[in-house]
Amino acid sequence: MRLEVDIQSKSYTSANGKRQQVISGIAFTLERGELGVVVGPSGCGKSTMMRILAGLDADYDGRVSQPAGARLAMVFQEPRLLPWRSVEDNVRLAAPEVTEERLTAIFGVLELEGHRNHFPGELSLGLARRVALARAFAVEPDFLILDEPLASLDDALAAKLREEIATLVASRPMITLLVTHSMDDAVRLGDRIFLLSSRPARLLHAVPISVPRAQRSDATVAALKADLARRDFSMS
Amino acid sequence: MRLEVDIQSKSYTSANGKRQQVISGIAFTLERGELGVVVGPSGCGKSTMMRILAGLDADYDGRVSQPAGARLAMVFQEPRLLPWRSVEDNVRLAAPEVTEERLTAIFGVLELEGHRNHFPGELSLGLARRVALARAFAVEPDFLILDEPLASLDDALAAKLREEIATLVASRPMITLLVTHSMDDAVRLGDRIFLLSSRPARLLHAVPISVPRAQRSDATVAALKADLARRDFSMS
Amino acid sequence: ALLPLSTSRAAETVKVAVQKTGTFAWELAVVRAHQLDKQADIAIDAVELASPEAGKIALRAGNADIMVSDWLWVSRERALGARLTFSPYSSALGAVMVPASSPLKTLADLKGRKLAVAGGPLDKSWLLLQAALKRDGVELKSQATITYGAPPLLAAKLADGEMDAGLNYWNFCAALEAKGFRRLAGIEDILPAFGAKGRTAMIGYVFDEDWAAKHRDLVARFLSVTAKAKEILATSDAEWQTIAPLTGAPDEATLRAYRDRYREGIPRRSAAEEEADARILYGVLASIGGRDLVGPAAELSPGTYYRADARD
Amino acid sequence: MLRLLSFALLLATWWVAATIAGSAKLPPPSAVLAVAIAEAKSGALFLHLGATLARVALAFTLSMAIGSALGFWMGRSRIANRLGDPWLILLLNLPALVVIVLAYIWAGLTEVAAIAAIAINKLPTAVVTLREGARALDPSLDEMAQVFAFPRGRILRHVLLPQLAPYIAAAARSGLSLVWKIVLVAELLGRPNGIGFEIGVAFQLFDIPLLLAYSLSFAAVVLVIEALLVQPFEQRASRWRLRAA
Amino acid sequence: MLRLLSFALLLATWWVAATIAGSAKLPPPSAVLAVAIAEAKSGALFLHLGATLARVALAFTLSMAIGSALGFWMGRSRIANRLGDPWLILLLNLPALVVIVLAYIWAGLTEVAAIAAIAINKLPTAVVTLREGARALDPSLDEMAQVFAFPRGRILRHVLLPQLAPYIAAAARSGLSLVWKIVLVAELLGRPNGIGFEIGVAFQLFDIPLLLAYSLSFAAVVLVIEALLVQPFEQRASRWRLRAA
Numbered sequence A, B: 001m002r003l004e005v006d007i008q009s010k011s012y013t014s015a016n017g018k019r020q021q022v023i024s025g026i027a028f029t030l031e032r033g034e035l036g037v038v039v040g041p042s043g044c045g046k047s048t049m050m051r052i053l054a055g056l057d058a059d060y061d062g063r064v065s066q067p068a069g070a071r072l073a074m075v076f077q078e079p080r081l082l083p084w085r086s087v088e089d090n091v092r093l094a095a096p097e098v099t100e101e102r103l104t105a106i107f108g109v110l111e112l113e114g115h116r117n118h119f120p121g122e123l124s125l126g127l128a129r130r131v132a133l134a135r136a137f138a139v140e141p142d143f144l145i146l147d148e149p150l151a152s153l154d155d156a157l158a159a160k161l162r163e164e165i166a167t168l169v170a171s172r173p174m175i176t177l178l179v180t181h182s183m184d185d186a187v188r189l190g191d192r193i194f195l196l197s198s199r200p201a202r203l204l205h206a207v208p209i210s211v212p213r214a215q216r217s218d219a220t221v222a223a224l225k226a227d228l229a230r231r232d233f234s235m236s
Numbered sequence C: 001a002l003l004p005l006s007t008s009r010a011a012e013t014v015k016v017a018v019q020k021t022g023t024f025a026w027e028l029a030v031v032r033a034h035q036l037d038k039q040a041d042i043a044i045d046a047v048e049l050a051s052p053e054a055g056k057i058a059l060r061a062g063n064a065d066i067m068v069s070d071w072l073w074v075s076r077e078r079a080l081g082a083r084l085t086f087s088p089y090s091s092a093l094g095a096v097m098v099p100a101s102s103p104l105k106t107l108a109d110l111k112g113r114k115l116a117v118a119g120g121p122l123d124k125s126w127l128l129l130q131a132a133l134k135r136d137g138v139e140l141k142s143q144a145t146i147t148y149g150a151p152p153l154l155a156a157k158l159a160d161g162e163m164d165a166g167l168n169y170w171n172f173c174a175a176l177e178a179k180g181f182r183r184l185a186g187i188e189d190i191l192p193a194f195g196a197k198g199r200t201a202m203i204g205y206v207f208d209e210d211w212a213a214k215h216r217d218l219v220a221r222f223l224s225v226t227a228k229a230k231e232i233l234a235t236s237d238a239e240w241q242t243i244a245p246l247t248g249a250p251d252e253a254t255l256r257a258y259r260d261r262y263r264e265g266i267p268r269r270s271a272a273e274e275e276a277d278a279r280i281l282y283g284v285l286a287s288i289g290g291r292d293l294v295g296p297a298a299e300l301s302p303g304t305y306y307r308a309d310a311r312d
Numbered sequence D, E: 001m002l003r004l005l006s007f008a009l010l011l012a013t014w015w016v017a018a019t020i021a022g023s024a025k026l027p028p029p030s031a032v033l034a035v036a037i038a039e040a041k042s043g044a045l046f047l048h049l050g051a052t053l054a055r056v057a058l059a060f061t062l063s064m065a066i067g068s069a070l071g072f073w074m075g076r077s078r079i080a081n082r083l084g085d086p087w088l089i090l091l092l093n094l095p096a097l098v099v100i101v102l103a104y105i106w107a108g109l110t111e112v113a114a115i116a117a118i119a120i121n122k123l124p125t126a127v128v129t130l131r132e133g134a135r136a137l138d139p140s141l142d143e144m145a146q147v148f149a150f151p152r153g154r155i156l157r158h159v160l161l162p163q164l165a166p167y168i169a170a171a172a173r174s175g176l177s178l179v180w181k182i183v184l185v186a187e188l189l190g191r192p193n194g195i196g197f198e199i200g201v202a203f204q205l206f207d208i209p210l211l212l213a214y215s216l217s218f219a220a221v222v223l224v225i226e227a228l229l230v231q232p233f234e235q236r237a238s239r240w241r242l243r244a245a
């Protein structure tokens, strides 16, 4: 099971008829168990790429071979909850086989226990994003796409959830793609980091991180970040 | 012109009938020219407070005296653009007196020039948030509320926009309130930092920052952050 | 030379409601063509309407002084308090029609057949037919399959063979006749069995009694004008060619059928004779139609018939 | 109970209007009620009301089901819309009388013909409303459902129906009233029972109280259904909408 | 041009059906067209069509304007809804025939009575649809408009109308067809001209080609208006909706 990506080009035709290229060349493969992090400037085409990888958009040049038969879960950049279903129902609808036990565990970690019966409209944005995370976790996916999952959360909670993601990834052999603007998240979680150029997105660097996730001390992280910062600027 | 806030209590009745307190005591005043930063855990009641300050919610115990006759502008936590109007129209509808010159300047800073004629549905989330910022800037407000304006932007752009906010605040005597999860933003921009407890939100500390904004070097910022981190944990 | 004189005096106006496809419209065409109205110095202001029931609305709404309906309804209205009155217009009644090849020979043969009844359960012809057969011990309502419906639709249904027989208004019967259908019996044929002395005009001009009291002369002139028109239609075949387009007759045969049936229907008897028969028929109808039909009055309401000579 | 108050006001208005206009122009509620009670006692009211309700229920269910499905399809597929549009406009603007007469001519004066004709009359308005609803669907929720591999039934029930609910409610309410109005015409033209048949009789007799008694009986049934069934359900189903502050 | 193709298909279907059923049951398009041309040449078609169109336009405008305003109000205010609901249900379920007859009795067989009666018939369906639309409005955009102190007119035009557009479109389309159908009844019962009058005549004469010629003339007008005006406008106005991928 592996993910092979080779997007040569992706363009949008906007409502006023103009055509605009958004992706101009992104190719990589990701093996089972690997976590790839996608980093790039705002509006460069990251979410567009994730939609293609998730099979939501087939209108592009190139080829993506999704892991066959893999269960997909995705945390979209916005929560995308069903406003007319409770928090619990939103999760259960996506993951009907989830056990009560596991659900309680997930809600516990995400500090959502008190919000089970709330409707999404009654949540703060941070809470809603956590529900979206809970939904993805509950699915127990083989292929997980996270589009800025930790935005709008406070530092303490974000750190905790980063750990949680690391635990999840370690617990089962799955392919994970994480989009983030936080270099810290990228370096702490990623096995490989894909640096994209600004629009149209092109893969600038695919930086592998060889230090195992568990052994990344604050010092290693700082060093890796410094390294990345150099590369990033040298080409973009 | 000053903003006097004394919210004793705010509760919501959720759809299943339960009543839940969200704010249990927040009182402060902000003078013209000051920038207050609100920091607190996810879901503690920050956005709720901002809605009260903006006059969108009158159902609370306490008193808020909004600056009389002040022009209000707000960047909501979600972009809240009119999906059926172009980017430019969205801005112009909120700020009909904006000159073409100023609009171009604002779009330039926010790197939106190429998106003027796009509809909001054709924007990435980061772009949409920038449009919401452009809208607030274009209004030239006397009272500006920013609810996590820099989330979902890459570091470089976020730094640039932080500068832009500092410039705007310096250029005219206005009252600004900024909600953020980034201590960095808080310390770099704020005149006073309001630390809130988790739900129901209570004002834990109101920390004044005496160093003028322009003189906050990286070292000062780090020191201030360390100071804040201590306080934050000591009480929450 | 007389013309300026007659136009200088403003002719009195009478507003009448006419159904565009009805016989009243034919008569009015004749009136106009022969300037009978001008000669009688009245102006007939016709409100043309497309459905048979619209006349009642026009009368109630005050848009018409005169419309065409039956004495049964007038009597019912009078019993309910309205001061309407009636003057005979036509004795043409419906008939039971069957296809030419139909095995049905007499009305009693309708037993067990599919019969289309135009105008609903309270239709006069239908009630009279039931009453007549009842005397022979036939409960037609339960012993035949009855289909009610709009008259034109039922005529079409009979024509295309969906029904064994149809009781319809005389004009639809005339059209069917022209197509080769057979009259099993006309309703007027069964009236003598109830004791009626002759053909009784069921329908007539209906107008408000108080209005008529104030315009006795006008009413008289109107009645004489229309009587003249009837006379012209009764005697002149050429006249029928002129009004042919109005009748909607698709061919000569139908027009001829219309003409003959129309002529038969012109009332020839005095109002008193008509009223006497109406009383008898009223009893028959009331006994079979019940309160639904006649309202609270058990007998023909007094004053139902308009008396030109009566003074109040 | 604002609703009861309003209902009382309605009756009062009618009473006053009747008093001013005179009972020949508008019979007072008491007169209509008396007729209704008389008809109810004789059993005729229930007989006709039952026949009409059965027709309404059948034609309504049929046309809502088919119309919603077609409308949804036309709202989602550009090709379906292009192909269906001329038919839709034709059906929409074909007078009820014509459809009913043609149906009776084709299929005989039968119950099937009546119900088919009524359903065909109502169908296009359901299509038109649901088409708008389908066009306004939120594609981001579709994507969510696709990513999480929601089966068809779950998509329908949890993703689509809640979004279409206001359109369905609008189509159903105005549709029910339309069906009922057309049932009347169909009964008037060629059925031996039903409210429309009685209205035809009342109209021939020009008996306004009888006309009103039968007309209002259906409105009364709808009023009761709305108050006891539809509105409590709607309130539950729209609990998630946050009331305006 | 899929639309033209579909239109051709429609005509072809009709032709085939007519051939199979025989012209007594369904006249072929050519026969109807011939009658329509004859009526057009004599000028009668345009006379009646003109009269009907004028009535439709007036009643439609009136009922859409008042109905939309009322519906919006009832959707936004709980009290207005409670108060208005019984009236709404009554109006919704009052047969067209009854309203028209009462209007004619009250106000005479006049143009005003006809148009008022038609408008009253159509009004409640607009109310019902727009009420749903108003209930589904997005409160977050309201808040945005309030914060930025949008004046009323700007809110209406830029915030509310685009959200209500699908509901207005649904109400207008099904409403236009409803108005037209009721105009026919009103003309049948008490107007001396108009398509409904001619349809009544054609029905009495049971002249099916004439009936169809007049019935379809209005559908033809709507077809042309839709193709040339409404649909291009709608397409422009909904450019912002992203097509499904």
Ligand SMILES: Nc1ncnc2c1ncn2[C@@H]1O[C@H](COP(=O)(O)OP(=O)(O)OP(=O)(O)O)[C@@H](O)[C@H]1O
Binding pocket: A118, A121, A122, A123, A124, A125, A126, A127, A152, B012, B013, B014, B020, B022, B040, B041, B042, B043, B044, B045, B046, B047, B048, B049, B077, B199, D242
């Ligand atoms: N309409 C509502 N009905 C019921 N509860 C609500 C409602 N709106 C917000 N809440 C609750 O109030 C609390 C505070 O919400 P608020 O949006 O103010 O949080 P916040 O501090 O802005 O959080 P975040 O950082 O995630 O944006 C949350 O627990 C939320 O569930």
Ligand SMILES: Nc1ncnc2c1ncn2[C@@H]1O[C@H](COP(=O)(O)OP(=O)(O)OP(=O)(O)O)[C@@H](O)[C@H]1O
Binding pocket: A012, A013, A014, A022, A040, A041, A042, A043, A044, A045, A046, A047, A048, A049, A077, A199, B118, B121, B122, B123, B124, B125, B126, B127, B152, E242
């Ligand atoms: N449906 C669309 N039609 C036209 N242009 C689009 C559409 N969707 C996205 N775009 C454009 O494609 C570009 C990339 O969008 P995308 O959402 O992939 O950005 P992103 O990298 O996820 O940005 P962010 O970090 O802000 O989320 C943007 O410039 C956007 O304007």
Ligand SMILES: [Mg+2]
Binding pocket: A046, A047, A048, A077, A147, B124, B125, B126
């Ligand atoms: Mg994105």
Ligand SMILES: [Mg+2]
Binding pocket: A124, A125, A126, B046, B047, B048, B077, B147
């Ligand atoms: Mg918030």
